[in-house]
Amino acid sequence: MEWLDYDGDACSAARALQVLGDRWTMLVLREVFNGVRRFDDISGHIGVARDVLTRRLNALVDEGVLVRVPYQAPGSRTRYEYRLTPAGKDLRPVLLALMAWGDRHRADPAGVPVSVVHADCGEPVHLALDCEAGHHLPIDAGLRMVAGPGARRLAATQ
């Protein structure tokens, strides 16, 4: 496909970025993936202003990525914690890809801060690719873009 002939707004990456397109949003999701689900814990750990965090959490709930679940500590009023919906869980590869890039290009001289390991065997994991013909490919394999049924061709501009 000739990329400029198509409407980039129809692109799935663009649509995903409507949900995810800022740094705080991804860091909030990182916390929830790591089991940090309560407002004060998230706010303290990532150092985000409370009003910004409120807006980001509300947006993620509105987008169906997080869900609010009530909890009540003894003697306190009911509060809410945030959990990933199935759509939220499906964002894990985005975080894994960001981490892999940071590990490779921005790690401390001391080494990587966190290793992501296979739960069963404890060995580090790396992103790879599978193709529907059954080829198992390295993450940097040669790829092409092909227009799909949802592509929107732009009117020729002159």
Added chain:
Amino acid sequence: MEWLDYDGDACSAARALQVLGDRWTMLVLREVFNGVRRFDDISGHIGVARDVLTRRLNALVDEGVLVRVPYQAPGSRTRYEYRLTPAGKDLRPVLLALMAWGDRHRADPAGVPVSVVHADCGEPVHLALDCEAGHHLPIDAGLRMVAGPGARRLAATQ
């Protein structure tokens, strides 16, 4: 590891987001990955204000993700186009992960706008995981986080 005991700023995803943490930056990279390298082409296709695009391109050059390459159309002054550095090319999995999520959760009723296919065989590709023990895993395999040498434990707070 107990996530809240560690400094989240040392996390590689956080460091990657220092470079990538906004929507326009990722869309600019999407254009360059798709061979759209010139200012006017990028600006027109993603519909970003020129001053915003200038800032994003400069930041990506400063971060070593893009490089400026001069070109000259006949009868015109020298201009610059933007190409991915090796570090820039390593961001492809982030875009692939964003696209996969958008395909699954935000696609048109008509279907996906773009398929990413294996260059050799033309079949669609999907993200997967490999572990260093040689296990080939689906992208939603069970994973754990383990503190690495660059982790920074936070002082106990009261």
